Amino acid sequence: xxxxxxxxxxxxxxxxxxxxxxxxxxxxxxxxxxxxxxxxxxxxxxxxxxxxxxxxxxxxxxxxxxxxxxxxxxxxxxxxxxxxxxxxxxxxxxxxxxxxxxxxxxxxxxxxxxxxxxxxxxxxxxxxxxxxxxxxxxxxxxxxxxxxxxxxxxxxxxxxxxxxxxxxxxxxxxxxxxxxxxxxxxxxxxxxxxxxxxxxxxxxxxxxxxxxxxxxxxxxxxxxxxxxxxxxxxxxxxxxxxxxxxxxxxxxxxxxxxxxxxxxx
Numbered sequence: 001x002x003x004x005x006x007x008x009x010x011x012x013x014x015x016x017x018x019x020x021x022x023x024x025x026x027x028x029x030x031x032x033x034x035x036x037x038x039x040x041x042x043x044x045x046x047x048x049x050x051x052x053x054x055x056x057x058x059x060x061x062x063x064x065x066x067x068x069x070x071x072x073x074x075x076x077x078x079x080x081x082x083x084x085x086x087x088x089x090x091x092x093x094x095x096x097x098x099x100x101x102x103x104x105x106x107x108x109x110x111x112x113x114x115x116x117x118x119x120x121x122x123x124x125x126x127x128x129x130x131x132x133x134x135x136x137x138x139x140x141x142x143x144x145x146x147x148x149x150x151x152x153x154x155x156x157x158x159x160x161x162x163x164x165x166x167x168x169x170x171x172x173x174x175x176x177x178x179x180x181x182x183x184x185x186x187x188x189x190x191x192x193x194x195x196x197x198x199x200x201x202x203x204x205x206x207x208x209x210x211x212x213x214x215x216x217x218x219x220x221x222x223x224x225x226x227x228x229x230x231x232x233x234x235x236x237x238x239x240x241x242x243x244x245x246x247x248x249x250x251x252x253x254x255x256x257x258x259x260x261x262x263x264x265x
Contacts, residue, residue, distance in 0.1 A: 021054040022047055063128040068136045075122035083114055085235045091119060094232060095126040099198060100167050105227055106200045109207075110236030116202035119234065120169050123200060127167045135165040139173040142189070143182040150185065163192045167200065174205035174213045183214040187223050194226040201227065 014023040026047060033043040064072065075095055080088045094106060106123065108116040124134045137145075149155040162168060168189075178186065193199050205213065207228075211220045 019051055021051040025050050059131070060129050063131075063133065064125065067124055067128060067134040069121050069124060070117075070136070071121065072125065073118045073121045074125055075119070078115060078118055078122060083236060083238045085110070085238050086115075086119075087234065090232060091123075091234065094123055097123075097127045097130045097132060097167075099232060100127055100132055102230070103195055103198055104230040104232065105198055106232045106234065107227065108200070108202045108234040108236050110204065110234075110238070112204050114236040114238055116204075116234075116236050117171050119236070120171060120200050120202050124167060124169050132166040133164065134167045134169065135162065136169040136171065138171045139178075139186065140176045142170060143178055143186050146185040146189070147179075147182055150181075155185070159189060159192055162189055163197065165197060167198045168193060169200040169202075171202050173201050173203040174210065177213055178215065180215055183216065183219055187214070187219055190223055190226055195230070199227070 010026075011023055014020075014026075029047055029050070030043065033046070038046075075091065080086060080091075099106065106120075108119055110116055121136070124136055127134050146155060146158065149158040190199065203210075207224060210224065211217050214220045214223065
C-alpha cells in the first residue's frame with residue numbers, strides 16, 4: 001500500500017464533506033501545532049474555526065454577487081467631508097443593519113452626483129456582511145422587468161422573488177417618468193414589502209415632485225404613505241460628489257513630483 005494512500009483518502013473525504021479549508025490547512029496547521037505543543041483537541045478546534053471563518057467569507061461573497069451591485073463601494077471609501085448635509089452618524093448607525101430587522105426603510109434624497117448610489121451600495125454591502133439577502137436594481141430597470149414579466153405571465157413569480165429580499169435597493173427613482181402601468185406595478189412592489197421587508201430608495205427629486213414620476217396624485221400619496229411610515233431620510237443635497245472626486249484625481253495626476261498641492265479658499 002502506498003504511503004500516500006491516507007493523504008489521498010483524507011483529501012477525498014474532505015472534498016466529499018465540502019471542507020476545502022480543512023483540506024488546504026490541515027497539514028500546515030498540524031506542523032505548527034506540533035511545534036507549539038498543542039494537543040489534538042485544540043488542533044481540531046483551530047482547524048474548525050478556520051473552516052467556519054472561510055465559509056462565512058464565501059457566503060458573504062455569494063450574497064454580494066447575488067445582490068447585483070453595479071460596483072462594490074463600501075462606506076469606508078465615501079468622503080463624508082464633501083457633503084455637509086449628510087448625517088454621517090445616522091449612516092454609520094444604519095450600517096449596523098438593525099433597521100432591516102425592524103423592517104424600516106431608508107430614502108436618500110439629493111441632486112445628481114452627490115453619492116446617493118454609493119451610500120446605498122455601502123449599506124447594502126453592510127447588510128450582506130451581516131447575513132442578510134440584498135437585491136439592487138435601478139427603478140427604470142425594475143419597471144422594465146416588471147412590464148416584461150407581466151407580458152410573459154410571470155409577474156407573480158418576480159414579485160415573490162423581490163418580496164423575499166430582506167433589503168431591496170431601488171436606485172434612481174425619478175430620473176425617468178413612468179408609464180401608468182409601470183407606476184402601478186412598481187407601487188405593488190412597495191406595497192408587498194410594506195412592514196415585511198426593508199427598502200432603500202435613492203431619488204434626485206423631493207417628495208412633492210414624485211407625482212410627476214408616477215403620474216397620479218392618488219398613487220403617489222399611497223406610495224409615500226407606505227414608504228415613509230417607518231423611514232430614515234438621508235438629505236444629500238450639495239455640490240456633486242463625483243465632480244469633487246474627479247477634481248481630486250486630476251489634481252493628484254497633475255501634481256509635480258516632490259511637491260505638495262495646497263488648496264486655497
